[in-house]
Amino acid sequence: MLDTTSRNSEPEHRPYGGIRSKPKRIAVIGAGMAGITCARTLMQAGHDVTVFEKQPEASGRTSVVHSVCGTYDVGAQYFTVRDARFQKALDTVPGLCRAWSVNTVRVLDEAGRVVAAAPPPGERHWVATPAMDALVKTWAQPIIDKGRLVTNTTISAIERDVVSPEQWQLRAQLPDGGNSVHAGFDTVLLAVPAPLAQAIQGEHRTLWEEELAKVEPRPAGR
Numbered sequence: 001m002l003d004t005t006s007r008n009s010e011p012e013h014r015p016y017g018g019i020r021s022k023p024k025r026i027a028v029i030g031a032g033m034a035g036i037t038c039a040r041t042l043m044q045a046g047h048d049v050t051v052f053e054k055q056p057e058a059s060g061r062t063s064v065v066h067s068v069c070g071t072y073d074v075g076a077q078y079f080t081v082r083d084a085r086f087q088k089a090l091d092t093v094p095g096l097c098r099a100w101s102v103n104t105v106r107v108l109d110e111a112g113r114v115v116a117a118a119p120p121p122g123e124r125h126w127v128a129t130p131a132m133d134a135l136v137k138t139w140a141q142p143i144i145d146k147g148r149l150v151t152n153t154t155i156s157a158i159e160r161d162v163v164s165p166e167q168w169q170l171r172a173q174l175p176d177g178g179n180s181v182h183a184g185f186d187t188v189l190l191a192v193p194a195p196l197a198q199a200i201q202g203e204h205r206t207l208w209e210e211e212l213a214k215v216e217p218r219p220a221g222r
């Protein structure tokens with residue numbers, strides 16, 4: 001996260017009791033589960049948050065594709081709940097998720113007897129309904145309602161704001177080949193996979209490059 005510390009002494013603003021300094025203008029890059037969750041939390045704490053997403057909708061790696069053959073998951077096909085904070089977040093959307101049991105692969109002999117089978121899952125599996133993207137999209141709705149989800153906008157660079165150099169500005173590429181600049185942010189939060197974050201340019205890139213180099217992406221489910 002890139003942050004410019006406030007230097008003036010404006011009064012404290014704590015609508016939810018959590019914010020100790022004046023509200024910040026925060027840009028969140030990426031509208032997957034991480035970016036949307038973070039943006040919601042920051043908004044609830046009284047900050048002025050805008051989320052930038054390169055795809056037409058929020059959902060990231062929980063997105064689905066609707067085709068004539070049916071709906072299928074592009075990313076996560078289920079999730080587990082291993083953290084009390086995640087359970088608390090799920091409690092905000094009662095009925096949206098349901099338990100799901102996957103049929104594990106079984107090897108049968110010629111007579112149809114099971115000769116090998118994967119062990120049953122050791123913990124409960126969950127899916128969102130009607131499709132996997134519903135969870136992030138539902139959490140994104142208050143951000144959309146406030147007009148603070150900017151879609152079809154690929155952030156290509158993070159720079160010092162030319163008008164207000166203690167702040168940050170974002171350069172974006174648009175689907176029609178055009179560009180846009182979004183300025184005036186106190187803080188920029190990257191909520192994209194590390195390799196994609198490495199692709200974001202900027203004169204201050206070294207600030208995040210070193211940390212990102214330590215990230216080792218792992219296959220799903222581990």
Ligand SMILES: Cc1cc2nc3c(=O)[nH]c(=O)nc-3n(C[C@H](O)[C@H](O)[C@H](O)COP(=O)(O)OP(=O)(O)OC[C@H]3O[C@@H](n4cnc5c(N)ncnc54)[C@H](O)[C@@H]3O)c2cc1C
Binds near residue numbers: 053155197
């Ligand atoms: C095939 C597959 C199967 C999986 N199965 C499971 C599973 O069974 N269980 C489980 O728990 N997890 C699973 N996962 C992992 C899970 O989906 C991810 O860990 C989780 O969704 C990641 O959320 P995120 O918000 O961190 O990132 P993402 O969902 O990747 O969100 C990042 C967002 O940033 C956007 N973005 C990227 N670059 C830019 C840019 N420059 N400008 C603007 N926007 C940008 C992307 O479009 C995306 O929407 C699976 C993933 C995959 C791919």
